[in-house]
Amino acid sequence: MRSVRAVSLGDNTVYLLELDGTRVLIDPGPDFEGARDLLTESLRGTSPDVVIATHGHLDHAGLGAWWQEQGLPVALHPLDWPFATGEAPSEAEFAALKQLALASGAPPDVAASAAAAIESRRAWSVAARTAQRHPPAGRDRRWPTGLLYRPFLPRLALDDVDVGGLELLHLPGHTPGNAVVWVPSEGWLFSGDQLLPGITPTPALQGHHGHGPASDWRFRSFPAFLGALRSLQALQPTRCFPGHGEPFGDVVAVIEANLEQAEQRLNRAVGALRDAAGSSLYELAERLYPRAVRRRFWQILATVQGLIDVLEFRGLVAYEDGRWRLTQAASTSFS
The missing domain is CATH 3.60.15.10 (Ribonuclease Z/Hydroxyacylglutathione hydrolase-like)
Structure with a gap:
């Protein structure tokens, strides 16, 4: 059966x-x-x-x-x-995420807020592994209580x-x-x-x-x-x-x-980079998600970094002097 x-x-x-x-x-x-x-x-x-x-x-x-x-x-x-x-996420990983926010080109107030959010996430991660009681439910109420x-x-x-x-x-x-x-x-x-x-x-x-x-x-x-x-x-x-x-x-x-939507997002990222002739990670996030990047910094930054990772894997972007730029291969592929 x-x-x-x-x-x-x-x-x-x-x-x-x-x-x-x-x-x-x-x-x-x-x-x-x-x-x-x-x-x-x-x-x-x-x-x-x-x-x-x-x-x-x-x-x-x-x-x-x-x-x-x-x-x-x-x-x-x-x-x-x-x-x-309980070894992951490690303290080193949380520190690296804070550094990523600082290096993204975000304004100082946004980067500071993002770093504070990472510290809150770190404390939550530690509590989930060490607390004796279940915490209260989160605001989204996905589960009856918080998780251990x-x-x-x-x-x-x-x-x-x-x-x-x-x-x-x-x-x-x-x-x-x-x-x-x-x-x-x-x-x-x-x-x-x-x-x-x-x-x-x-x-x-x-x-x-x-x-x-x-x-x-x-x-x-x-x-x-x-x-x-x-x-x-x-x-x-x-x-x-x-x-x-x-x-x-x-x-x-x-x-x-899912694959089609990913390709649409990748094409938008290429277009934004072409229009700007290079961009920091945060600048690209602002062009692609102008109304969301400050409110949902980490979600948007992860999305944009993921797009950059795919484009870099395909040989379409390169990192130069703190900015992402299209390569000659991108000019040929999207001419």
Whole structure:
């Protein structure tokens, strides 16, 4: 028998997948107050054989420590283990983000506000791993309370999981160790945060957690994310079970829409750089998102840096004297 049971945990959805007698829980789930009882009740006494985390973020892997205390191994790609063990984001990464704000060309007041936001995020990250009680719910009320993330060491890497009919595909982008679960016989894709209904994902500013060049702390997430989408497109999945929201069909159409929107944004960035004959990161953000960049500095800066990363990967931009400029290849490609 092959079946899927969806369990809503606040803004997240986890899935109990049964494949010919083997039960796999896809994502441990977020640790809000009452989440464990809700999950236990929803599974109706059915215990999974293994728990797979699509990636290491706290809303997906926050209950990993609890599952392992129940005697069930949690599998996570080793590149995301630093999230689970509490080593990431590191103090060095938060410091690098503050420096990025200062180096972006933002006005001093904007850069100072951005640095304060990073310090607040750092304090929140520490509290999530050390607090004894769940914090109050955030303003967006995505979960009944705030989330905790007790550190744990996953017992399994993805390569250690052996379930007939199931493939675990490492598709870095959303995080360095991001993965999806693929059931080829059914065309089922369990996408985590790689593919979501009604949402065009944006890149994140994040570190590579010691698995990249020593001279460069930052993981280039958006080029990898787009490559992951193309890999999923080639699979031709028929149904997607996302980590947020309801399952959906027309999966290839959703993938293609995401890729098309990314190309539109890239073309806009090229146009803005051509008009300005070079730009700092913040200046480009102002041209592309003039009404949002001050209100949502980090989201917009991450989006624009992601676009720059893709253009640089394609050889269309280069960084010179503190400014991004189009290369001759861009002039040829967009003439």
